[in-house]
Amino acid sequence: MDTNNxxxxxxxxxxxxxxxxxxxKQDIVNxxxxxRSMKNKMSWxxxxxxxxxxxxxxxxxxxxxxxxxxxxxxxxYGFTLVMLTGSVIADWFINYLRDDVFMKGNLVxxxxxxxxxxxxxxxxxxxxxGVVVVWLAxxxxxxxMKTSAAASGTMEHGMGTSYMYxxxxxxxxxxxxxxRLFFKMQxxxxxxxxxxxELTNKE
Numbered sequence: 001m002d003t004n005n006x007x008x009x010x011x012x013x014x015x016x017x018x019x020x021x022x023x024x025k026q027d028i029v030n031x032x033x034x035x036r037s038m039k040n041k042m043s044w045x046x047x048x049x050x051x052x053x054x055x056x057x058x059x060x061x062x063x064x065x066x067x068x069x070x071x072x073x074x075x076x077y078g079f080t081l082v083m084l085t086g087s088v089i090a091d092w093f094i095n096y097l098r099d100d101v102f103m104k105g106n107l108v109x110x111x112x113x114x115x116x117x118x119x120x121x122x123x124x125x126x127x128x129x130g131v132v133v134v135w136l137a138x139x140x141x142x143x144x145m146k147t148s149a150a151a152s153g154t155m156e157h158g159m160g161t162s163y164m165y166x167x168x169x170x171x172x173x174x175x176x177x178x179x180r181l182f183f184k185m186q187x188x189x190x191x192x193x194x195x196x197x198e199l200t201n202k203e
Contacts, residue, residue, distance in 0.1 A: 059080075
């Protein structure tokens with residue numbers, strides 16, 4: 001009788017050991033899937049950063065007609081290039097995370113980095129909006145002065161007016177797009193932070 005009981009206990013222990021191994025393997029698989037999901041959520045931000053670098057030369061080229069056709073100062077043009085380059089560098093410094101941070105890194109530390117990223121991004125956005133206001137005011141002042149100096153009905157006057165309307169519409173669209181990107185990035189960070197909290201709470 002005792003022999004049978006011992007045998008049954010050994011079987012139960014063996015089954016519990018197998019079940020425990022399966023659960024541990026399942027947890028490892030789930031963690032890998034969660035880490036891959038976090039990496040995928042963050043990937044669009046890294047792609048945006050690369051895209052922003054390639055946009056700088058096109059924007060620099062697009063601004064040249066105003067310099068040549070409306071005699072906008074080269075100081076403004078230089079300020080524009082510095083502003084764009086500084087913005088992209090700040091974007092990269094604040095928002096870039098390597099894939100292995102999610103796949104191999106300490107997730108608690110990653111959550112702290114993402115929280116800090118949100119704070120820095122907010123600060124950058126506020127400062128960036130202030131710089132853009134100065135940039136636009138400078139451009140509108142120069143366009144207004146050049147347009148006012150030209151006789152009404154001349155090509156230079158009409159061109160200046162068109163540029164002012166175009167810059168105004170472009171500025172509004174740019175701010176809307178920029179704010180949408182900002183809020184989308186903040187939401188992405190929140191989603192990943194929530195994923196990390198869910199995973200670490202299970203552990």
